Amino acid sequence: MTMALGFIKKVFTFGKEKPAEAPGAPAELTAEEKAAISAESEPRGRDEDLPVAEDPVLAEEMETAGGPADDLSPDDLSMVPLELLEAEAEEEAEDASVQEIPASEAAPEEEPAAVTASATEPVVPVLPKGFATAEARAHEPEAPAPAEKLSWFQRLKAGLFRTSSQLTGQISALFLKRKLDDQTLEELEDLLIQADLGVETALRVTDTLASERYGKDVTGEDVTKIMATEIVKVLKPVAKPLALDLSHKPHVILVVGVNGTGKTTTIGKLAAKLSGSGLKVMLAAGDTFRAAAIEQLKIWADRTGSTFIGTKLGADAAGLAYEAFERAKAEKSDVLIIDTAGRLQNKAELMAELEKIVRVLGKLDPDAPHTVLQTLDATTGQNALQQVEIFRNVAGVNGLIMTKLDGTARGGILVAIAAKHKLPVYFIGVGEGIDDLEPFEAEDFASAIAGIAR
Numbered sequence: 306m307t308m309a310l311g312f313i314k315k316v317f318t319f320g321k322e323k324p325a326e327a328p329g330a331p332a333e334l335t336a337e338e339k340a341a342i343s344a345e346s347e348p349r350g351r352d353e354d355l356p357v358a359e360d361p362v363l364a365e366e367m368e369t370a371g372g373p374a375d376d377l378s379p380d381d382l383s384m385v386p387l388e389l390l391e392a393e394a395e396e397e398a399e400d401a402s403v404q405e406i407p408a409s410e411a412a413p414e415e416e417p418a419a420v421t422a423s424a425t426e427p428v429v430p431v432l433p434k435g436f437a438t439a440e441a442r443a444h445e446p447e448a449p450a451p452a453e454k455l456s457w458f459q460r461l462k463a464g465l466f467r468t469s470s471q472l473t474g475q476i477s478a479l480f481l482k483r484k485l486d487d488q489t490l491e492e493l494e495d496l497l498i499q500a501d502l503g504v505e506t507a508l509r510v511t512d513t514l515a516s517e518r519y520g521k522d523v524t525g526e527d528v529t530k531i532m533a534t535e536i537v538k539v540l541k542p543v544a545k546p547l548a549l550d551l552s553h554k555p556h557v558i559l560v561v562g563v564n565g566t567g568k569t570t571t572i573g574k575l576a577a578k579l580s581g582s583g584l585k586v587m588l589a590a591g592d593t594f595r596a597a598a599i600e601q602l603k604i605w606a607d608r609t610g611s612t613f614i615g616t617k618l619g620a621d622a623a624g625l626a627y628e629a630f631e632r633a634k635a636e637k638s639d640v641l642i643i644d645t646a647g648r649l650q651n652k653a654e655l656m657a658e659l660e661k662i663v664r665v666l667g668k669l670d671p672d673a674p675h676t677v678l679q680t681l682d683a684t685t686g687q688n689a690l691q692q693v694e695i696f697r698n699v700a701g702v703n704g705l706i707m708t709k710l711d712g713t714a715r716g717g718i719l720v721a722i723a724a725k726h727k728l729p730v731y732f733i734g735v736g737e738g739i740d741d742l743e744p745f746e747a748e749d750f751a752s753a754i755a756g757i758a759r
């Protein structure tokens with residue numbers, strides 16, 4: 306209970322205190338750590354420091370592992386405008402000008418609340434906020450204190466400032482001294498689609514508005530309120546805690562997504578939450594494509610007190626995943642999180658690798674991987690919608706985490722993704738720090754996009 310309370314304290318004091326770490330570990334990357342992960346482009350040979358996994362899968366299996374899932378024909382795949390997506394992503398990254406955040410948006414500094422507990426009480430793992438046991442999904446700690454909530458919300462609002470300021474400015478201009486008619490409704494629909502919210506949500510907003518206010522005067526504020534309400538309706542069903550079935554020992558989480566979307570960092574943040582609540586966590590470096598990714602995960606394992614398993618650069622990722630699962634079972638780990646490569650540059654290889662990982666895990670437990678999480682970079686806009694399409698078909702993604710909602714995010718796309726895919730969104734990333742991962746809250750997100758105070 307001491308540990309559980311300790312963790313709850315960390316969740317409740319989010320943004321106020323140093324992150325949960327292994328004793329003695331530094332809060333930020335040290336110069337050595339940064340140096341260790343900086344040489345990412347240089348391929349290297351066998352890493353003597355890392356445990357090496359044998360490949361339990363026959364070479365011929367690998368050859369037969371290619372090809373898309375049933376509902377994704379090769380034609381579908383060739384239709385995915387990959388080069389276009391990548392070019393778009395680069396363009397978007399270049400375009401993303403840094404927004405100045407008003408001083409009033411700054412998060413206030415607060416002192417963490419003191420929490421005490423008896424050291425003699427038995428350790429009962431209580432899952433962190435944002436997780437639930439399979440039996441009791443609703444088991445969550447109490448709501449955070451209002452001041453803390455404000456701090457977290459301000460960060461999200463700052464991240465979505467670009468989206469909200471542009472959108473609310475355009476909406477106000479549109480409805481300046483104009484009645485609600487077909488013309489304004491059409492223009493509003495265009496604005497909402499341009500903000501990445503998707504056609505479905507845009508139509509929800511205009512339909513509601515038309516049914517309530519057609520022919521009447523409306524203000525920009527009226528419209529943004531209705532927009533926020535409709536966004537909540539889309540997001541609420543997908544804002545769920547990540548259910549862990551700890552009877553699996555381990556519950557296996559496979560993390561997939563395009564490279565650079567924040568897989569490794571998110572794994573580190575998840576590991577911090579889970580190990581901080583007393584669970585035994587193992588991290589497996591299944592991104593064998595990049596030396597820096599292996600090193601980076603090892604650093605996260607050290608920082609979070611998790612067990613690390615890696616292999617040499619270029620080794621078979623499925624072999625590593627299989628060995629990690631065997632070892633996690635033997636060591637009775639509660640949760641095994643497997644990192645993967647996300648290079649979309651070679652779709653066929655990526656698909657073959659991900660399919661093979663899923664297949665070999667299934668040899669040890671037909672239900673594994675129990676969770677397949679995809680990370681999405683909030684700065685990529687429309688691109689993210691197609692990424693979900695691809696990885697859902699290839700790896701059976703059953704949950705999402707959106708990262709980088711702290712910078713110049715284009716968060717509207719999460720609404721379009723929720724409307725289309727209806728996949729649970731478990732967490733959102735709001736920074737590079739170890740505790741910059743928050744459970745996804747529909748109302749907060751909708752208010753931040755609509756620029757509404759909460």
Ligand SMILES: Nc1nc2c(ncn2[C@@H]2O[C@H](COP(=O)(O)OP(=O)(O)OP(=O)(O)O)[C@@H](O)[C@H]2O)c(=O)[nH]1
Binds near residue numbers: 566645733
């Ligand atoms: N600002 C911000 N940066 C983030 C967030 N999450 C990850 N990053 C940064 O994004 C960059 C890429 O993150 P990684 O975790 O390496 O991404 P990855 O998907 O594992 O990338 P590969 O290893 O290349 O496949 C790093 O510089 C992270 O620090 C976030 O929520 N906010």
